[in-house]
Amino acid sequence: MSAEQVQTKWGQFIPLVTVFFFWGFVAASNDILIPVFKKAFDLTQGQSQLVSVAFYVAYTVGSIIYMIISYLTKGDLINRIGYKNSLALGLVISALGTLLFYPAANTGSFPLMLSGLFIVALGFSLQQTVANPLAIALGPITTGSQRLTLAGGINNLGTTIGPLIVSFAIFGSVTSGNSEMSIESVKVPYLVLGAAFLLVAILLKFSSLPDKPQAVVETESDKTSARSSALKYPQLILGMIAIFVYVGVEVSTASNLPAYMENNLGFKTQDIAPFISLYWASLMIGRWTGAVEAFTNDMNLQKILRFIAPYLAFGVFLGVNKFMNHDLTPFYVYGLIILVLIIADMASKGNPARMLLIFSVLGIVALLTGMATDGMVSVYAFTSVGLFCSTLWPCIFTLAISGLGKHTSQGSSFLIMMIMGGGIVSWLQGAVSDATNIHFSYIVGVVCFAYLVFYAWRVSGILRNQGIDFDKKVSGGH
Template structure:
């Protein structure tokens, strides 16, 4: 699939996004496991964030293993075994990780639980290395970011229902304070998840996904095209830091939210799941909004979809929580906050750098409101960070690999390595919270968004020096 392709290949894209669903399901479910493990194993807030550390550090370890194997065989691993085989292998590794939940639950072992999550994420690392550039490659480069945004929207359908399903599996339909029993109840849903991993691996092997898609080629300057490594591109180096920080602020905002709601609002752990679900649904809302250009190049239809898509996604959240028999009354007001997202999306005009800058500034504002208010106002301010994180991954990823040409796969691996920020920043915020309080600890997120805003501003001049201008690309795509 090359840059001359004029339409998204939906027959190949749809099977691909199933793996995006799983990444979201498991990642968001961790936010329910964290407070449960904290009580069951008598952990501090910083120690409880080891769940995030184990999960996200596996992405770095996986990327390092990937690069070492590539060096040993003298060829890029994914290019050698094929993209479909890479996805299938990653799913099998993740399935093996779910098997550890059974003995871990029976033995009441926190380290073994962490080991299971680590292996699951190790498989995700290989899947991410393959799937992200592949999503960009399955259509024209002008809508690559929007296609990755759409895949992220499917990811966040998983993040929306993950906390609800895992919470139900742990606590049941009624409240329970028996956390030891809850630990044991974790093993069945994760075994089912392992079976699902294996079924999807078979589905992808039977799909029409290309084993060796053509590299995305960009029009770059002659000097840039002679570079021998992805690390020689400044947009990638700064983008690696941006991915580290972005995943960090996205994950830490959610993973520390249960502790904030328990301490400051007095809510029970089992009653927090709908709010965690809304946080991750917010990413789905934003990503469905940002993906409308992947569906049509008709401007009038895009304007309509920009209002329909976010409320359709919000409707999915409401329906899922209605099925789970949660009171929806507290959530209706959130429909007004979504209007801020729509306005920001329109203002970005589809330019990933401009979108990154605007959404990062809004993220800073949301966190500051959450830190300086009380009650449900602060909760919704923190939850709205999900809206403003929603399109940052595809923006950063697209900007960071733009112009890399034959080095795109290598650059992708370096970016996936930086997902470890989800664990490091979460642990950092948890540790800061132990010192200055959980609400004030969100200053960590403010600093993160400040760097992301800087990257959105700086990368424009870097890419223009290499002959890449996204405003021209976008205008040429309509």
């Protein structure tokens, strides 16, 4: 590893994380659109989840298009046009998708709305294929997972803000008492978002981001990349399923929460946004906690920051909701649940496989608790799933592409393809809800977490057989 890779390249990392913010903003905003579209277009719970299906299946379609183009041109598309140019191109594609919200809102067309979301996510697919391995590569491998966790924390700043802004655009101020929804009002925030996409595309084009990260160049001739394809690595194959079920449980838990709160607890649609915001803020809380190691090697300072970071993120959530004039009283007790996250993070000792195992078990406990209780206790339990999903993406991604070398971008594309789990699992939970009830439907998420427990156990042995031991890497980094 070259000398400049000893520390994180913050000058390149900071502009990169802007795209992570956008992914979160749009993904979490979908949870507000789902109940709005359900009422406006008179949809069943299963049909309303087509919002998630259209958005997340686009990731798969985008990855397939990427692989077809790479095959037809006999070369990896991203390696040829460069990582930076690929990011800019992805942002332009997403901007084109936001333009469809204007005619869709004016005509009240549900299919056109879905088409706009599909194209936005199509651009996100290319962005994610580039940005995730790039975040890992902009510094030492020992803190690659933590760096991706930090980028995820910025992503969840977007998920915290997104539902509040979109809800405000549709319903106006909570204090106004407005309960009328306007489909036409959806177009304004998305057109503004499209303009932001184009602005960031220009900024990234002229940033110092590398066209090809040095870490990938260095490993192209490495013995660990001697296999002919990324699909020859079992950690990737099993990791693809893990990404599918992880994104599935993360998205479906949130996207079905509005229906649960409306049907079982009597909440009004416009009053649910702060709780959706809390769910996605929970991912931010967990990711800020998990990113501590990316900032310092000082073990004592890390212990202090592990307590400061999550409550700082929780403070951001409270501050944003205070600014939006929401009642904060229901949320203070959540500070106690955050202690469980801190203890679990410390127990993982920075090992992504161990963290995946511990947090997946806690996810199962949270869902079963929510299913076994009623009232606000169940809401807090379902919301805490966000805490335990928070570091799973970087854990799975890091474990799945470890040792792939020159096949890293190909492996990344396969993983991004599996983001479609967010749509498929959400639809499946919606269908189970229609067949039984919304409360029982969360059993789907329990099954997803169960597979993640299996993957965490299995991948450790697979990587050790390839000479990759994260306990040694982490201890060597200190």
